[in-house]
Structures are given as structure tokens and as C-alpha cells.
Amino acid sequence: MKHTISALVKNRFGAVAEVTDVFRRHRVNFKSISCAETEEFDVSRLVITVENHDDQIGAVLEELKTLDSIAELDDLSRKEFVDREMALIKVGFTRESMAQVMQIFEVFRANVVGMGQETISVEITGDEDKVDGLIKMLRPHGIRSLCRTGVVALKRGDE
Amino acid sequence: MKHTISALVKNRFGAVAEVTDVFRRHRVNFKSISCAETEEFDVSRLVITVENHDDQIGAVLEELKTLDSIAELDDLSRKEFVDREMALIKVGFTRESMAQVMQIFEVFRANVVGMGQETISVEITGDEDKVDGLIKMLRPHGIRSLCRTGVVALKRGDE
Numbered sequence: 001m002k003h004t005i006s007a008l009v010k011n012r013f014g015a016v017a018e019v020t021d022v023f024r025r026h027r028v029n030f031k032s033i034s035c036a037e038t039e040e041f042d043v044s045r046l047v048i049t050v051e052n053h054d055d056q057i058g059a060v061l062e063e064l065k066t067l068d069s070i071a072e073l074d075d076l077s078r079k080e081f082v083d084r085e086m087a088l089i090k091v092g093f094t095r096e097s098m099a100q101v102m103q104i105f106e107v108f109r110a111n112v113v114g115m116g117q118e119t120i121s122v123e124i125t126g127d128e129d130k131v132d133g134l135i136k137m138l139r140p141h142g143i144r145s146l147c148r149t150g151v152v153a154l155k156r157g158d159e
Numbered sequence: 160m161k162h163t164i165s166a167l168v169k170n171r172f173g174a175v176a177e178v179t180d181v182f183r184r185h186r187v188n189f190k191s192i193s194c195a196e197t198e199e200f201d202v203s204r205l206v207i208t209v210e211n212h213d214d215q216i217g218a219v220l221e222e223l224k225t226l227d228s229i230a231e232l233d234d235l236s237r238k239e240f241v242d243r244e245m246a247l248i249k250v251g252f253t254r255e256s257m258a259q260v261m262q263i264f265e266v267f268r269a270n271v272v273g274m275g276q277e278t279i280s281v282e283i284t285g286d287e288d289k290v291d292g293l294i295k296m297l298r299p300h301g302i303r304s305l306c307r308t309g310v311v312a313l314k315r316g317d318e
Contacts, residue, residue, distance in 0.1 A: 006306075014183035016192060017176065024173035032195035032203075033175060036244070036307035039294065044191075045306045082272050084282055085195070086245035088313045111284075113241050116317035123243055125270075125284050135198065144317075147165075147204050148195035149308035154247045158275035158303075 002031075003050045003057055004083060004153050007064065008043050008071040009035065015069040019046065022067070026060050028053045032085070032150030043071060049151050076153050083153040087131050088113065090121045092142035101141055108134040119144050161190075162209045162216055163242060163312050166223065167202050167230040168194065174228040178205065181226070185219050187212045191244070191309030202230060208310050235312050242312040246290050247272065249280045251301035260300055267293040278303050 009015045016035055023030055028050060035046040050057060057075075064070055076083075089110075093101045105112065105122055108130065114121035124134050128151060135146065168174045175194055182189055187209060194205040209216060216234075223229055235242075248269075252260045264271065264281055267289065273280035283293050287310060294305065 011188065013186050013188055014179075016189070017179035017183040020173075020176035020179050024176040027172050029170065029172050030175075032193075034191075034193040034195075034308045036191035036193075036309040038307075039298070039302045039305045047306065082247065082280060084245065084247060084272070086243065086284055086308055086311070088241065088243060088311055090313055113243070114313070114315050116315075119317045121241060121313055121315075123284060125245055125282060139198070143198045145313050146198045147206065147311040147313055148197075149193045149245055149311050150195040152245065152247055152306040152308050154249055154273070154280055154304050154306055156273055156275075156280075158278045 001054050004076040004151060005048045005050065005061070006074045006076050006153055007046045008038070009046045010069045010071060011042050011044055012069065016046065018067055018069055019064065022060055022063050026056045028056050028060055032148070034150040034152055047150065047152050080156040081153045082156060083127055083151050084125060085128060085131055085149050085151045086123065086125045087146065087148040088121060088123055089135065089138060089143060090119050090145040091138045092119055092144060097141055104134070104137045110134060160213050163235040163310060164207045164209065164220070165233045165235050165312055166205045167197070168205045169228045169230060170201050170203055171228065175205065177226055177228055178223065181219055181222050185215045187215050187219055191307070193309035193311055206309065206311050239315040240312045241315060242286055242310050243284060244287060244290055244308050244310045245282065245284045246305065246307040247280060247282055248294065248297060248302060249278050249304040250297045251278055251303060256300055263293070263296045269293060
């Protein structure tokens with residue numbers, strides 16, 4: 001099962017290191033992590049996705065709750081939420097493949113952000129499946145570089 | 160000065176924890192961190208942005224290079240690169256403010272991803288300044304929730 005763990009973390013030295021250390025000690029490998037500033041000056045939003053590890057995840061959450069640097073903690077797997085990620089992809093092209101590559105971009109609504117002599121770079125936003133889908137379509141053309149942000153998520157509705 | 164540090168990290172228990180621990184020991188607070196899978200099965204791309212800390216960043220990079228789990232390391236601050244981040248924002252609205260809020264979304268090309276009785280959620284992709292700009296415009300309307308992915312980056316051109 002996939003878990004999406006969302007936390008508010010106080011901005012201070014080592015706060016993220018404390019969190020990642022809890023995962024390390026429980027031998028839980030996360031699939032993605034993202035952490036950036038929020039609307040409040042002194043707090044960052046941290047989102048971690050984990051696949052499998054159902055047995056250990058309860059213990060990890062319990063321990064995270066005891067950390068001073070964690071202000072709020074949610075396991076979004078059980079709640080309704082909007083999840084999105086973004087990826088930058090650099091893919092090879094030739095004169096012959098160009099039209100096909102551009103068509104794939106159009107289907108996935110990927111935006112071109114850069115171009116070289118033999119590669120083209122695009123940005124795509126969507127849920128994990130959409131990003132995976134684009135990557136799968138582009139793979140035969142040669143993916144030179146790929147950078148995913150990891151998932152971020154908001155609860156649905158007004159809450 | 161702002162630094163954007165991009166690394167390829169081997170997928171194994173505690174790899175990200177090792178990296179964040181180096182920053183903690185040098186007392187360097189990062190602004191954002193994002194780490195997710197790449198096109199290769201066993202390697203993730205990690206991007207960390209740091210502001211200020213010019214004096215310590217050299218030592219941090221030197222120590223990161225010595226880690227077994229780091230396969231490649233770049234300080235993109237000195238290179239030409241495309242940098243982007245994504246944010247999900249939930250903002251309040253009333254019958255009176257609705258049109259104005261929607262206009263702001265249009266100017267920033269933010270996509271609506273959800274709506275409640277009194278809040279509306281959008282997704283925005285762009286460089287840090289663009290995301291900061293939208294947040295600034297929405298703040299008077301009441302930001303209920305904000306989740307940024309942190310910056311990801313690709314080198315420009317074919318490299």
C-alpha cells in the first residue's frame with residue numbers, strides 16, 4: 001500500500017535530518033521526499049511517500065509524533081486529497097522522430113522549457129500515473145535526464 | 160547567494176538521511192529539498208537549495224563527494240540551468256472576491272484542481288519568483304494551505 005505522509009516541520013537546523021533519521025532507523029525506504037517553505041515564515045511543509053512497509057509505518061508515525069520539530073502530522077492515505085508532482089525531462093530527438101515526440105508532449109500537455117541540437121526538455125505536472133505514463137512513452141526516444149519533484153498533496157474541500 | 164545542489168543518490172536505506180546529516184553537522188539550513196526516482200531503477204535525483212551560507216557550502220560539497228551513496232554531484236549555481244517548482248495552494252473566497260481571485264489565477268496560469276464552499280485550490284508551475292508572486296497576490300484573500308515541491312533543475316542544452 002502507498003502512504004503519503006504530510007507534516008509541518010519547524011525551520012531549524014537538522015529538522016529534516018531528524019525526520020529522515022527516523023525512517024532510516026526503522027529501515028523504511030521512501031519513494032520520494034519534498035520539503036519547502038509554507039505561507040508561515042518559520043514552518044516548512046514536508047511530504048514523504050512510501051510504498052509497502054505497511055508493518056513498519058505505524059511505528060514510524062508514532063515516533064515522528066514525538067519529535068519537537070514536527071508541528072502537525074497526517075497520513076493522507078486514508079483521506080481524500082489532491083496529489084500532484086512535477087517533472088523535468090530531457091529527451092533525445094532526430095529530424096525523423098521530432099513530430100512524434102511533439103505529439104506525445106501534446107497528448108500529455110507537457111510544456112517545452114528548453115531545446116538543444118539533439119535534445120528537447122519539457123515540464124509535466126500531474127499525478128504519479130500521468131508522469132509515469134509520459135516517461136514510458138518517451139523512453140524509446142532516449143531519456144537523457146529526468147528530475148521529479150516528488151508528490152505534494154492538499155486535502156480536498158475546505159478543511 | 161543561492162545554491163542549487165543536484166545529486167544522484169543510490170536508492171538504499173538511509174541514503175537521504177546521510178546527506179541531510181552532512182548539512183546538519185555543518186549547521187547549514189536548506190531552503191528546499193526534493194528527491195524522487197529517475198529513469199534508472201536504483202538511483203534517485205536529489206535537489207537541495209540553500210540561501211546564504213556561502214562560507215560553509217564548499218565544505219558541505221566536499222564532504223558530500225566522499226559519501227558512498229552519492230553517484231554524481233553538481234552545484235548548479237554556476238551553470239546554465241532550467242529551474243522550476245510546483246505548488247498547490249488553497250485560498251479562501253467569497254461571492255464578492257471570486258472574480259478577482261479567478262483573474263489572478265489566469266494571470267499566473269494557475270490551474271484549478273479543487274473547490275469547496277469557501278476555498279478554491281490551484282496548482283502553479285514556474286520558477287521560484289513566479290510562485291512567490293502568486294502567493295503574494297493571494298495572501299490578502301487568505302491562504303489556507305500551501306504545499307511547494309521545492310526546486311528541481313535540468314542543465315540547459317544537450318549536456
